[in-house]
Amino acid sequence: MKEVEVLKSVENYSVGNIGKFDDLGQYEYYHPLGKFNIPGKVFVGEALDMTSIEMSVQLLKAGAEIPFDHKHKSNEEIYVVIKGNGEFIVDDERIPVKEGSVIRIGTKAKRRWRNNSDSDLIVMVIQGKEGSLVNYNVSDGYM
């Protein structure tokens, strides 16, 4: 099974590669709670020693879906559509998505999503602790 390529990881930074987005189908994630495999999904955070977010990327083939609602204990989720078309169902509202769609979902909302198109859907999912961010845009940086 394909794994994240970790090229370097030191205290100040880590460098890795997940491969081309169109090749995400080579990954498979075993869901330890649900006890089922999720094809086309890869988590990156722990492999690259991230301390602020978790990140995963997933390729859903035409017609594929996440067949259950879920909520979160402490993490907000940000979904970014990298390629293709699909549909999110958030608190029972149906939201059509396409390349460039960005959805913020708070802990309390129930969510699921599916590829109701006839071609690949690629989505990046970012988890961060709800309410944790203090500095936005460039206000955290200094030269």
Place this chain on the structure above:
Amino acid sequence: MKEVEVLKSVENYSVGNIGKFDDLGQYEYYHPLGKFNIPGKVFVGEALDMTSIEMSVQLLKAGAEIPFDHKHKSNEEIYVVIKGNGEFIVDDERIPVKEGSVIRIGTKAKRRWRNNSDSDLIVMVIQGKEGSLVNYNVSDGYM
């Protein structure tokens, strides 16, 4: 000037769209500290009421670069290469990047990056508060 399309924002979720990645050149970000414009860059966090991360996406044309090093006060940065080829310079190490490259950079590292190729480079930048995340992979979710 192009702005993030905000389709809906309620307490539990927000929905927006930044457009196709190849069209990012329509954005321009005015850097309030540096007092210069950054073409092809858009920040998304505040527009979509994110509370856990800041997210921006940037298209660098062939030969373009971020011409200065910067560090961060409290946010770890995660860079994800969406398309193209380029180079990051982190703590003076030169790191070649390509589609699927993911780089974690801690607050203390100095960083800059450039498109040293002959075609567009598209990079997503995620900021989250260093050390803030508790639950990784699917451990934060529940059905």
